[in-house]
Amino acid sequence: MHLIFGLGPIGGNIGERLAELNREVFGFDLAPARVHEWAAATNAPASSDLARVDWSAVDSVIVAVRTADQVSSVFRSLQECCAERPLSVFVVSTLAAEDARRILPSGPDSWRVFEAPVSGGPHGARHGTLTTFLSGPAPTDAEERLLADISGRVFRMRNYGDAATVKLLNNTLGTYNLLSTAHMLNLAQRAGVPAKDFLEVIRVSSGQSWMSDNFxxxxxxxxxxxxxxxxxxxxxxxxxxxxxxxxxVILQARGLLESEA
Incomplete structure (x- = not known):
């Protein structure tokens, strides 16, 4: 059984995706309203009380909380319930690299802990097309199948913290794209071009990006x-x-790519 720890936009949609694929899932969240909504959507069990989890059936946990402190709290709760049992733990929360290196190796020896931050948003989580940045042990066949069910692409890295760094670099680039799009829309409006009309131009021309498509x-x-x-x-x-x-700057970056070819 897959325990989904955190039923927000990412964890909740990953859980829905797995339930749709007829995998056995259990949803956990501290917010009762979120638990109720997710259980109704998936027809799967869910609770805000870990005592209701059948721990003997849990073989993997997907941790989808927001902060490093929350990930640490999840690890403490899991250790109280199943410190001696084999467990595959996928932390899809985005951590600072330093926090990933500090928290993820702290699990018991019986656990296989993966740093697995994702990109693709709620839509990607719901449809199994997430980009996953993976650090940790070499996945087993069962772990590979789980990754395949939730991911469109998996980028594999060696050390804890590497996945976090790649995810943060990617999202920061996305933020630059989002901000640049906003600047150009505001500038277009001031120049007499309706922002809505200009956004349509961006979406089919050289200024296009994922951020402009989903602005x-x-x-x-x-x-x-x-x-x-x-x-x-x-x-x-x-x-x-x-x-x-x-x-x-452009030529320097192109040179880096050519030297690594």
Missing amino acids: SEVQYDLLLKDVGLLRGEVGSLPATDLSGDVEQ
Whole structure:
């Protein structure tokens, strides 16, 4: 049985996806209303009380909470319930790299803990098309099948913290794209071009990005959280300045790609 720890937009939709595939799932969340809604949507058991979980049936846990402190709390709760049992633990929460390196190795030796932050939002979680950044042990066949059910693509990394770094870099780039789109929409409006009309132009031309395609639905609060985590790790982020040496920056990055080919 798969225990979904956190029934928010990502965890709840992953759980719905697995239930739809006829996998046995149990949903847990501290919010009773969220538990009720998820149970009604999936026709699967759910609770805000861990005592109602049949721990003898649990073989994997998907942790989809928001903060590092919450992940640590989940680990403590799991250790109280099944410290001696074999368990595959997938932490899809986005952590700072330092927190991933600190928290994830703290599980019992009987656990197989995977750092598995995801990209693709609630839609990707619901339809099994998430991009998953994976660090941890080599997955077993059963773990590979679970990953295949929730992911469209899995990028594999060696060490705890690597997956977090890649996810944070990706989301920070997405935030740059989102902010740039917003700047251009505001500028278009000031120049006399309706912002709604210009967004349609962006979506079919060179300014297009995932962020422009989903501009009105993006959960920017989560992106800003990830930007803060990356800034805490690297210290400062590049400033986009079109009056600077744009060509040098572009050629330097292209050179990196060519040297790694």
